[in-house]
Amino acid sequence: xxxxxxxxxxxxxxxxxxxxxxxxxxxxxxxxxxxxxxxxxxxxxxxxxxxxxxxxxxxxxxxxxxxxxxxxxxxxxxxxxxxxxxxxxxxxxxxxxxxxxxxxxxxxxxxxxxxxxxxxxxxxxxxxxxxxxxxxxxxxxxxxxxxxxxxxxxxxxxxxxxxxxxxxxxxxxxxxxxxxxxxxxxxxxxxxxxxxxxxxxxxxxxxxxxxxxxxxxxxxxxxxxxxxxxxxxxxxxxxxxxxxxxxx
Amino acid sequence: xxxxxxxxxxxxxxxxxxxxxxxxxxxxxxxxxxxxxxxxxxxxxxxxxxxxxxxxxxxxxxxxxxxxxxxxxxxxxxxxxxxxxxxxxxxxxxxxxxxxxxxxxxxxxxxxxxxxxxxxxxxxxxxxxxxxxxxxxxxxxxxxxxxxxxxxxxxxxxxxxxxxxxxxxxxxxxxxxxxxxxxxxxxxxxxxxxxxxxxxxxxxxxxxxxxxxxxxxxxxxxxxxxxxxxxxxxxxxxxxxxxxxxxxxxxxxxxxxxxxxxx
Numbered sequence: 001x002x003x004x005x006x007x008x009x010x011x012x013x014x015x016x017x018x019x020x021x022x023x024x025x026x027x028x029x030x031x032x033x034x035x036x037x038x039x040x041x042x043x044x045x046x047x048x049x050x051x052x053x054x055x056x057x058x059x060x061x062x063x064x065x066x067x068x069x070x071x072x073x074x075x076x077x078x079x080x081x082x083x084x085x086x087x088x089x090x091x092x093x094x095x096x097x098x099x100x101x102x103x104x105x106x107x108x109x110x111x112x113x114x115x116x117x118x119x120x121x122x123x124x125x126x127x128x129x130x131x132x133x134x135x136x137x138x139x140x141x142x143x144x145x146x147x148x149x150x151x152x153x154x155x156x157x158x159x160x161x162x163x164x165x166x167x168x169x170x171x172x173x174x175x176x177x178x179x180x181x182x183x184x185x186x187x188x189x190x191x192x193x194x195x196x197x198x199x200x201x202x203x204x205x206x207x208x209x210x211x212x213x214x215x216x217x218x219x220x221x222x223x224x225x226x227x228x229x230x231x232x233x234x235x236x237x238x239x240x241x242x243x244x245x246x247x248x
Numbered sequence: 249x250x251x252x253x254x255x256x257x258x259x260x261x262x263x264x265x266x267x268x269x270x271x272x273x274x275x276x277x278x279x280x281x282x283x284x285x286x287x288x289x290x291x292x293x294x295x296x297x298x299x300x301x302x303x304x305x306x307x308x309x310x311x312x313x314x315x316x317x318x319x320x321x322x323x324x325x326x327x328x329x330x331x332x333x334x335x336x337x338x339x340x341x342x343x344x345x346x347x348x349x350x351x352x353x354x355x356x357x358x359x360x361x362x363x364x365x366x367x368x369x370x371x372x373x374x375x376x377x378x379x380x381x382x383x384x385x386x387x388x389x390x391x392x393x394x395x396x397x398x399x400x401x402x403x404x405x406x407x408x409x410x411x412x413x414x415x416x417x418x419x420x421x422x423x424x425x426x427x428x429x430x431x432x433x434x435x436x437x438x439x440x441x442x443x444x445x446x447x448x449x450x451x452x453x454x455x456x457x458x459x460x461x462x463x464x465x466x467x468x469x470x471x472x473x474x475x476x477x478x479x480x481x482x483x484x485x486x487x488x489x490x491x492x493x494x495x496x497x498x499x500x501x502x503x504x505x506x507x508x509x510x511x
Contacts, residue, residue: 010345017336089298092349093321
């Protein structure tokens with residue numbers, strides 16, 4: 001337990017000490033909220049879908065958690081290159097605990113970043129339709145954070161350096177975001193897009209946030225929570241396995 | 249304490265360690281010497297559970313590092329050749345994290361950290377993040393950290409690289425003291441022959457992945473009719489510079505890694 005706590009704490013310290021990074025990573029959600037939120041707002045309204053900010057905010061919150069979580073996980077590559085990884089890998093602590101500590105730390109950071117964006121969304125005019133659903137929304141946010149930090153860790157466990165990073169961004173992280181229904185409703189889509197959105201884990205995260213915060217879900221909150229919980233467990237297990245097999 | 253039999257490690261086509269065998273007794277200081285790229289660090293990585301051997305047998309205090317990783321890890325401490333600290337954390341935090349990972353109780357951790365940071369003259373800077381430290385200071389912290397818990401075996405992989413004579417002296421005195429008082433087994437590599445001669449009871453010389461000679465410093469000198477250990481070392485390993493070989497090695501390793509990644 002001490003090991004998990006100490007490694008969790010380390011991730012938090014690293015995050016709170018780099019204020020520049022916190023501010024910089026808010027640029028993207030802000031841009032999405034402003035440009036898309038207010039840009040597409042009128043047309044969304046005219047199409048009879050209501051307030052676009054209200055629709056988009058859960059998507060932007062999900063996006064923030066997705067990116068922060070993946071980056072926190074992939075930070076493992078830095079630790080490998082700067083050598084700190086060795087220090088943890090020779091310690092007499094089962095590697096699964098090290099992986100869990102890191103992942104929980106990264107997930108906490110992602111969750112925190114998500115909170116900041118929730119506040120920004122409120123300033124932009126987003127309103128929660130039912131305050132009693134906020135705890136459920138928190139659970140959804142936490143699950144998104146854990147799932148994608150574990151995914152980042154799993155990826156970083158098999159990448160030796162940053163050369164494969166661009167590939168991961170363009171062929172995994174970006175598609176996960178754009179196909180998740182964060183930006184558009186998952187109704188009346190072409191079959192291919194519909195299938196892709198259905199197998200996209202983030203779809204269920206964004207949908208869960210929308211269902212709890214705006215009261216308008218697509219899959220239903222139970223399905224969202226079940227899928228997120230199961231996938232988080234599976235990815236965490238795969239990540240732990242890959243992490244424990246790292247050789248230096 | 250350390251038994252190695254017919255140990256082999258290949259990276260693709262390249263054999264970094266070719267069939268080496270040696271024993272280190274409990275409470276012994278054992279020096280593993282060799283030119284750059286000879287296979288020293290690869291061997292240490294296999295002994296310390298970071299790398300799985302291609303073939304051969306290793307036993308650390310009776311345990312196989314490949315199958316009993318955590319038991320083996322509980323038995324040793326290591327000072328790595330290259331940095332392994334967290335630059336964003338302070339000196340104190342690096343020590344504290346290490347102590348916690350090795351299960352040193354909080355009070356003991358604090359006491360030893362203070363003692364070691366004072367010994368290596370880092371106490372005044374304990375609350376500064378390591379990114380503000382000079383290379384020598386970081387190195388000193390690595391060593392202090394490696395001595396924070398008291399394991400049965402200490403691996404020192406070129407610990408004195410880039411250290412001033414004062415710190416080197418502190419390090420070796422401390423290591424000798426640990427060895428005398430607590431019977432800690434020490435496995436070290438270094439390029440400074442006089443250090444090996446000063447502290448080591450037995451020496452193995454490795455070259456091109458093979459052990460070319462083993463014995464006490466006096467034996468090695470007698471064997472080669474040399475006056476100093478340095479001369480004995482040169483007589484055994486030749487005087488060609490190995491950097492080219494080391495680079496080829498590094499390239500090969502990078503290539504196998506790339507290949508593994510693309511697969």
